[in-house]
Amino acid sequence: MSDIERQARDCRAAATVIAGLDGAQRTALLQAMATALETNAGTILAANARDVAAAREKGTSSALLDRLALDPARLFAMAEALREVAGLPDPVGQVTRDDVRPNGIRVQKVRVPLGVIAMIYEARPNVTAEAAALCLKAGNGVILRGGSEAIHSNTAIAAAMGSALRAHGVPEAAVTVLTDLRREAMLELLQLHELIDLAIPRGGEGLIRFVAEHARVPVIKHYKGVCHLFVDASADIDRAIGLLVDGKCSRPSACNSLETLLVHADIADAFLPRAGEALAERGVQLRADALSRPLLPGSAAATDDDYAAEFLDLLLAVKVVDGLEEAIAHIRRYTSDHTEVIATSDTANAERFVHALQSAVVMVNASSRFSDGGQLGLGSEIGISTTRLHAYGPMGLEALTVERFVVRGEGQVRT
Amino acid sequence: MSDIERQARDCRAAATVIAGLDGAQRTALLQAMATALETNAGTILAANARDVAAAREKGTSSALLDRLALDPARLFAMAEALREVAGLPDPVGQVTRDDVRPNGIRVQKVRVPLGVIAMIYEARPNVTAEAAALCLKAGNGVILRGGSEAIHSNTAIAAAMGSALRAHGVPEAAVTVLTDLRREAMLELLQLHELIDLAIPRGGEGLIRFVAEHARVPVIKHYKGVCHLFVDASADIDRAIGLLVDGKCSRPSACNSLETLLVHADIADAFLPRAGEALAERGVQLRADALSRPLLPGSAAATDDDYAAEFLDLLLAVKVVDGLEEAIAHIRRYTSDHTEVIATSDTANAERFVHALQSAVVMVNASSRFSDGGQLGLGSEIGISTTRLHAYGPMGLEALTVERFVVRGEGQVRT
Known part of the structure; x- marks a missing residue:
């Protein structure tokens, strides 16, 4: 088994643990993750400084450098964004239909998590924290494949969040930041249709078209906004x-x-x-x-x-x-x-x-x-x-769930 | 442009016409299609007899022959099924959320058609009529790729439904029955991601896996039920x-x-x-x-x-x-x-x-x-x-639509 497949399998197993938590436990987990970002601020900012220095050396444009760079204010804003996600209404378990059929069976539609989401994005470290928070809030595991420019920042952010996951009895693999950023590794990830329920690419049109063209997992995307x-x-x-x-x-x-x-x-x-x-x-x-x-x-x-x-x-x-x-x-x-x-x-x-x-x-x-x-009014946004x-337009927490059927009877049979 | 692509383009153009009809017009259209099946019963049954004779000659099993064969009672049941679909609640335009934001803009989520659905299925001519009806009821165009065993039946059913479409000012391409049943033609169809919004394969696990493995259009499927x-x-x-x-x-x-x-x-x-x-x-x-x-x-x-x-x-x-x-x-x-x-x-x-x-x-x-x-309680079912x-479990009309945003304001701006 390749590293990528092993990581996806671990994330899938961890997703079952996340899905088994109740809403209050997931809220507490996200709050702990926010705190972990703050208590690990020094490590995260140092890691980010390495990314920024490397990017500057490569002659990266100032606009891109600005998107990459963290400072204490931005890091605390990131933690605050996690607390906001923590406070959003829980989509899991929402009953969207409730109907008693003539034979007496009660038919409900109830939101459940999708499973494992793969986020593929470019150099914005705040996406790492916020996408992870949204996926966990909706009961999913998440695999984050960010840009190479932000690799140290993303790894440090994931490590901080991982400590909160561990403290709540959830395997760290529930939030998996990939460090193998070769294109072949991404291609392999996008083939794992038995392990990944949805890929969401965010970034330039080239990246998104690459994902859409090569994925065997479902992809939700937008190319551009004219x-x-x-x-x-x-x-x-x-x-x-x-x-x-x-x-x-x-x-x-x-x-x-x-x-x-x-x-x-x-x-x-x-x-x-x-x-x-x-x-x-x-x-x-x-x-x-x-x-x-x-x-x-x-x-x-x-x-x-x-x-x-x-x-x-x-x-x-x-x-x-x-x-x-x-x-x-x-x-x-x-x-x-x-x-x-x-x-x-x-x-x-x-x-x-x-x-x-x-x-x-x-x-x-x-x-x-x-x-x-x-x-x-969706709260935070995972993409458009x-x-x-499945989802059309801005995607909030509900877009990270799907409605399934729960039927309760008293022994009714069809024939 | 290949024949398959031209047919898909024609269906897409016709889908815009279907989407532009109001609910009452779509209901009337389906009722007319039901009547057209009845008035063309002789032609359809003759075409079906050719399919059955050819299948019998090939040594097809009696179970499969039974699924293929139509008789007057089955044909009238097919027409009746269309009338039932016609009478189902209209999913298009359903408002699933209605919310006024603090700045006064009113945000609604409203169901719109998906666009063009490709149905890929095996030898059951009644699927041709019912799937077409469900797709049209939800405001979509449909491309039907049935089995070669049912080709004459499917073509005759489509011709009857086409006469009703024409009489209602809708291009016949809104219901397109493919007659090129080569595997390469299906592969080509499944690549047309700018023309087809969803493929629904129904049939044996082999067919479904083939579709899922080769499609670049989104696929909703179920392999089996254990x-x-x-x-x-x-x-x-x-x-x-x-x-x-x-x-x-x-x-x-x-x-x-x-x-x-x-x-x-x-x-x-x-x-x-x-x-x-x-x-x-x-x-x-x-x-x-x-x-x-x-x-x-x-x-x-x-x-x-x-x-x-x-x-x-x-x-x-x-x-x-x-x-x-x-x-x-x-x-x-x-x-x-x-x-x-x-x-x-x-x-x-x-x-x-x-x-x-x-x-x-x-x-x-x-x-x-x-x-x-x-x-x-979904009414008829297009698949599971x-x-x-998008959809998880039995799929009814709502699964053939997606919710989009409609926002109404009085000149509100963000900054």
């Missing part, structure tokens, strides 16, 4: 500009930021010059179609590729459409199934937009930036799915 | 014998039939002789362990393989265990994650059994044969899942 805002003829212009600026500028690198603005022709003259000004003030460059360019000084001509792009930057594609149906057709063509927004005062148009589009999140008069587990199966 | 009955020391003996006889004998070829009987040592002397008699009367052969054999005249010695086997026949593996925990350990080792039953009068033991086992269906004092969509993702 989020659209359609400003309808009836939109309140001030509100629409608020949605546009928040959606594009509040965090351009987030997948729930806007990438394309569609504007109804009837409101283009009134809306676009003001919108262009608000965006220019914030340094946003525009790629516009022939109808909108005259209204947007300084804009460049949009290509077809611009409408398909996830810029993740202060760039926005703009297009004037002749009505709601053209907006819907455009979105259907370019959608990444992530998040679409309509700004409108017309209820019928809002409903048509909601029903015509099958994206994971569709919003009426609300910022695309709310397409986030925390903002939508644009896979139309 | 269902257990544990008779606890406190069980009511008459009831337990009722559960045993119903579970083993009412339809041995069904996946929800019992394959293994576990008996608490304290009740073995009282229970097993009576159980053995009841089973012997019905022609059941027993494979028993050393402790139970003396109590079961005529039984053979059980091997390890017997406890892993899905007999699908009048055969039962038997084992005496020294208590609930040994029963749980045995089931955990041999489970197919399908259905497990406890017969007990002890509430604490019942709860321990339910919580210790993570199978898709766990029953207390009820027959394993209720592990079926219709019996559990032992995949712990």
Whole structure:
């Protein structure tokens, strides 16, 4: 048996122990893990300093260095995030249906853990702690395969959490941080369909496509967020500009930021010059179609590729459409199934937009930036799915469980 | 573009039309499809007669011939089944969560169709009609890849349903019956992850494993049902014998039939002789362990393989265990994650059994044969899942949808 398979088997055995704990025990475990991060702060920060120094030596960009680096404040925030997860409602055992059949059997649907989750992600050490906490809270074991840049940080974080697991009688393998980061090891992991119930890749599109292409275990993923805002003829212009600026500028690198603005022709003259000004003030460059360019000084001509792009930057594609149906057709063509927004005062148009589009999140008069587990009330978020199966959109604790049947009778038989 | 890809693209385009219908329109469509089966009865029965003649010529077993053959009564039952599906509650648009966040945005989770479902199954023409109906009712397109034995029947059924689709303004491709039944064509179909949202294989374990091993589209499946009955020391003996006889004998070829009987040592002397008699009367052969054999005249010695086997026949593996925990350990080792039953009068033991086992269906004092969509109140059943993702256990209409987010605000922004 290879090391990877042995680790997966150990995690699976430990997952049965986690699933056997009750909710209060899992809460106490997560609180102890938070405390362990704090009491091991020195070791974790020293390990992180090694990662940061190595990354700096390799000439890593300052943006990536910033994502990698921990300091006491960030570490305590990490511990605090674990306490928040600990305090979330327990999804395990939730009864989602309860029904007595005509023959008297009582049929319930009850949430149970998935089993073992494999998280595959890039260099953000806080993901290690938070993903582990979410998986454990939902009764699962977790295998964490982070980036090589964060290997010392991730190992130190896992060791701290492991001490809390041990103290609660749970095998440390319930949270398994892989240290063999070769691509072949990841490929092997992704074949273990009898040991791993779900893989969640998080990171760049290349990593996610690699996982999706090679996995024999189920994968829930999102490749990118090409989020659209359609400003309808009836939109309140001030509100629409608020949605546009928040959606594009509040965090351009987030997948729930806007990438394309569609504007109804009837409101283009009134809306676009003001919108262009608000965006220019914030340094946003525009790629516009022939109808909108005259209204947007300084804009460049949009290509077809611009409408398909996830810029993740202060760039926005703009297009004037002749009505709601053209907006819907455009979105259907370019959608990444992530998040679409309509700004409108017309209820019928809002409903048509909601029903015509099958994206994971569709919003009426609300910022695309709310397409986030925390903002939508899920508590913390383990990822976002644009896979139309199991979970669709931001994934919270419930997405780490599945509903099964519990039937209680008094000896009923079928024949 | 290959024929298979073109057919999948056409089905995907048609699925958008289906998803755009409202519930009443989908109900009317299914009713029209039922009528079309009846008005085309002559053509369908003639096509079926060709399939049956060809199968008979190939020396097909009488059991398989019986599954393949249609007659007027079976055809009208098929039409009636479509009307039943038509009358089921509409899953599309169901609101499963409705919550106003502190900032005033209203967050709903709403069921939407999955998109395109590929059904891969063997020679039962009634699956063609019923699976198509369930997929359409839930707003999906469907690609049906049946067995070559039923090709004329399936094509004729699809043609009849296609006439109803056309009459309702839906492209016939919404229900696509593949006629290229080469294995390479199936392999190609299973790679089309941008066109197909879910594959559901139904049939023998070999077919299902082939699909699971080669698919790049998500697959929900169950390989087999090794269902257990544990008779606890406190069980009511008459009831337990009722559960045993119903579970083993009412339809041995069904996946929800019992394959293994576990008996608490304290009740073995009282229970097993009576159980053995009841089973012997019905022609059941027993494979028993050393402790139970003396109590079961005529039984053979059980091997390890017997406890892993899905007999699908009048055969039962038997084992005496020294208590609930040994029963749980045995089931955990041999489970197919399908259905497990406890017969007990002890509430604490019942709860321990339910919580210790993570199978898709766990029953207390009820027959394993209720592990079926219709019996559990799901209406009709598209399949059974032992995949712990999306759906777990019998799958009804809801399993052909996914919950997405709809957010309504009044211009709220995040920053």
